[in-house]
Amino acid sequence: MGWQNKQIEKCPCTYPGCPNKNNCPECFRSHIQNQELPACFFPPEVEKTFDRSIKRFLSLKK
Numbered sequence: 001m002g003w004q005n006k007q008i009e010k011c012p013c014t015y016p017g018c019p020n021k022n023n024c025p026e027c028f029r030s031h032i033q034n035q036e037l038p039a040c041f042f043p044p045e046v047e048k049t050f051d052r053s054i055k056r057f058l059s060l061k062k
């Protein structure tokens with residue numbers, strides 16, 4: 001599937017073995033219910049810490 005391959009290519013998440021990789025709706029749903037955001041909301045240096053909290057996201061905007 002072409003669109004799925006594009007999602008794989010664009011997904012910046014480095015968390016290994018996540019079943020939600022390449023499934024943006026489930027990825028977003030799983031994080032937002034924990035007051036978090038997906039990996040693609042964070043710059044690489046923050047993404048690799050796996051801190052996906054909204055609090056951390058907002059701290060980037062100051």
Ligand code: SF4
Binds near residue numbers: 013018020022026039
């Ligand atoms: S951001 Fe979270 S849910 Fe999405 S692929 Fe990465 S670890 Fe999985």
